[in-house]
Amino acid sequence: MKQQTIILTGGGTAGHVSLNQAIIPSLLKLGYDVHYIGSEQGIEKELIGEAFPQVPFYGISSGKLRRYFSMKNFTDPFRVLAGVMQAFRIIKKVKPQVIFSKGGFVSVPVVMAAKMSGIPVVIHESDVTPGLANKIALPFSSHVFTIFEETLQHLPQEKATCTGSIIRQELFSGDKAKGLAACGFTPEKPVLLVMGGSLGSVVINEALRHNLPELLQTFQIIHLCGKGNSDKALDEMPGYKQFEYVTTELPNLLHAADFIVSRAGSNSIFEFLALHKPMLLIPLSAQKSRGDQILNANLFKKQGYAEVLEEEALTKETFIKSIHTLVSRKSEMVATMEKTQTPKTSEEMAKLILQYKK
Structure with a gap:
């Protein structure tokens, strides 16, 4: 046949x-x-x-x-x-x-x-x-x-x-130890993963880098910054690992993360939800898109899966404040995520x- x-x-x-x-x-x-x-x-x-x-x-x-x-x-x-x-x-x-x-x-x-x-x-x-x-x-x-x-x-x-x-099945087979090892991190300190979509986000990259010294006191940081957006001057900073883009390594990095900061593309946020990762979503603004990410993010916030920071409100101060709020809600968010449909x-x-x- x-x-x-x-x-x-x-x-x-x-x-x-x-x-x-x-x-x-x-x-x-x-x-x-x-x-x-x-x-x-x-x-x-x-x-x-x-x-x-x-x-x-x-x-x-x-x-x-x-x-x-x-x-x-x-x-x-x-x-x-x-x-x-x-x-x-x-x-x-x-x-x-x-x-x-x-x-x-x-x-x-x-x-x-x-x-x-x-x-x-x-x-x-x-x-x-x-x-x-x-x-x-x-x-x-x-x-x-x-x-x-x-x-x-x-x-x-x-x-x-x-x-x-x-959800891609390989995401569930990620290995936290391998993710930590790929970044040179230890299991004793929480990991914050920051990403701006496949093309990267200048505003998220800048907000993170402006706050790096303070954030590194609390977190080890994985930064998926987008192609052409790496800052070589930061390569030797302890506890900070930047990647322009990852493919096969992503499942391990996601499993290594305790918290995620991201845009609000639906495929990504549902992957974070499936892995029970507390997330801070910074959707593309209505000026840069048709507003779909704003709808996605607000729906996830309403359902208790995420914190949301609008791009228009993103500053050095609001970025770090939102991350602190995210950390304080970790247990509540994870418990809510665990009740979701497979x-x-x-x-x-x-x-x-x-x-x-x-």
């Missing part, structure tokens, strides 16, 4: 790739021939290629979907159109039974090409409100899965299901997607 095939798409940020990373091993285990369509220069090419060299990767043209005026708004539709034709040729060659889209700008031409080819599309929305790419993709899709129950009110009832979070496994998610195959 001919091997069945699936195409995955999604990219632009690590958040638009992480679920795909989680389900690829399950799809391979089920005997599927897995292919990936991403952007020509996106982070997804590195993430998928490094973790799954056996999965063919196709880079296509894609345009950014902007909610504001830009001259590129006049040229990017042609890039999207070129991407549609490239994706159409790939789909005709690969002949998948279904396409799964995690969103991001690159997914739009793929979803459109799938509709032209008569291939069913399943999309996934991980924020409280649908992103622009998924809003465009929705009419071309067979079904959409969400993480938040609240998202369902923004979607057609007949084609939307809330699955809850899906995340779906990647195997369960893969089977949900495959029920829509052609």
Whole structure:
């Protein structure tokens, strides 16, 4: 019998790739021939290629979907159109039974090409409100899965299901001792992990570095600062370890952490929740985004999983004050997190997607 095939798409940020990373091993285990369509220069090419060299990767043209005026708004539709034709040729060659889209700008031409080819599309929305790419993709899709129950009110009832979070299984196999050893830390002093998303955050980096002398009196600090954002002058500071970006080491570093400071991308915060890590969330401001991280963060705060510090209120003083509040609420937060529903496994998610195959 001919091997069945699936195409995955999604990219632009690590958040638009992480679920795909989680389900690829399950799809391979089920005997599927897995292919990936991403952007020509996106982070997804590195993430998928490094973790799954056996999965063919196709880079296509894609345009950014902007909610504001830009001259590129006049040229990017042609890039999207070129991407549609490239994706159409790939789909005709690969002949998948279904396409799964995690969103991001690159997914739009793929979803459109799938509709032209008569291939069913399943999309996934991980924020409280649908992103622009998924809003465009929705009419071309067979079904959409969400993480938040609240998202369902923004979607057609007949084609939307809330699955809850899906967590990469390798995160649960992280080793605290290995994480501490990778940083040269000891088990006697608590560890604060600070990260600003896959691309890093200048404002979070600055807030942390302004407070380093005081924070190092209490914590050992792991700093995921983003590519090109390391400060070599701090490399020799005892108790401080900076990484521009990590992939395979992340599970160990997360297990080593006692507290986490982060942006509020939904994939990341659900991973912290699954590992019962008290978190201080500093969401992207409404001026820098559509406000999805603000909604994510405030919902987590309301449910007792996180402290929130709005970016507009972020200063040297508010940063350290919020961390002290986080530490004081550790026991309460962990107890609340322990009562949450067990995340779906990647195997369960893969089977949900495959029920829509052609």
